[in-house]
Amino acid sequence: MRTFRDSLRIGLMVGISGGAPSVEHDIRLGDIIMRAVELYDDPQYLVYLQEAIGKNKWTRNTFSRPDVDTDRLFKIEYEHPENEASCDQYGKTREAIHKDTGALCFEMEAAGLMADFPCLVVQGICDYADSHKNKQWQGYAALAAAAFTKELLGYVPKGISQESLVADMCSLLEDIKEDQRKAFDQRESHHREKMERVLTEDQRRCHQAFKTSTYEKFKNINPNCVEGTCEWVLNSPEYLQCGKSVLAKSLIDSVFRASDPNVSIVYFFFKDNDEQNNLATTLCAVLYQLFSLQPQLLRHVLPFWERNKEKI
Incomplete structure (x- = not known):
């Protein structure tokens, strides 16, 4: 192109x-x-x-x-x-x-x-x-x-x-995805502001200590599913053996969150590199997301953070 x-x-x-x-x-x-x-x-x-x-x-x-x-x-x-x-x-x-x-x-x-x-x-x-x-x-x-x-x-x-130029069609798709990203960023920003109002400084620093990877990036590099696809997956016993990234991203971004907003959805996409193929990094990413969604849980980890700070 x-x-x-x-x-x-x-x-x-x-x-x-x-x-x-x-x-x-x-x-x-x-x-x-x-x-x-x-x-x-x-x-x-x-x-x-x-x-x-x-x-x-x-x-x-x-x-x-x-x-x-x-x-x-x-x-x-x-x-x-x-x-x-x-x-x-x-x-x-x-x-x-x-x-x-x-x-x-x-x-x-x-x-x-x-x-x-x-x-x-x-x-x-x-x-x-x-x-x-x-x-x-x-x-x-x-x-x-x-x-x-x-x-x-x-x-x-x-x-x-x-036929239309591929560049024009791809540009249109990018505009649509950019609108989706902006809407997601707006929701995230609102959530961060809400957290800042309820957390103490120590709780914020403790929470941030678990942000050891750019886990969101490795989800978002996968394309969005084509409209009408990925809907069968929740009815399929084969999904448990599938593990395909596009399906997983669709479930995270759309299906699970839409089905029950009160459920906390956390994720980690393993990749063949040092950043995304490490058990400690995985655990930190999962905990960071869980604390983001349920900040009241930080009280359980705060004593450990106070002893170890960023080395936790």
Whole structure:
């Protein structure tokens, strides 16, 4: 965007995802999902696909289409053999989401990307969004999506001049997020002023001693969820195993706080760096937030702070 600010008009997000087959949509492994498209004349992407596969031994081993016998769609109620984890909930969740939304596939990265960079998503189906995952179809599915995208790009010039500049769309999204940040900052400022009126100087200094990290920054670097997404999560047993940052940020900023303003919501986003991957830092951040929301709890920690001050 910095280089082609005045000419970049579309973005493509090409990858793999889990399919949601149904009576209406007979989705199979290796298929390609897009919202709506019709390629005219004779499609060439199958030619591109075979050319890429046949380049050398490595491409044949990595990207060849697996045997059709490995394309297995298990019944929703199917359970793993004894002594292995049950999978009965996964297929049911896929079916429930498909029924509610009409989703054809499940993909995580695009959900975050769309909040900052509007783009067209092209996905190759590598599994059926249940617990019977394997990597056998990933190579072929990724190459199929890439080959299809290559052909799609041949049609782009016909209507590209009518598209808005990506920079303009992103600027609009930034304005919306800035308004959200200002509203949040205003609430935080009001809360700080309220705390300053009720806390003693020692209580304020004690409270501030726990502010050892910029924990808010590591939440806010995650994009906001796209409207209509992340709503299923509270009804899903799989959320406990998910841990995705966009979902977590959505729950913190919107869902939990909106559901019960009297509940204290505290958080910490672990990151692979010295600042956000430390147990003491985690505990300090959690306690700092808890004391911010419930300052009456500071009386329990004040004696320890008086002995240790900032080294607490």
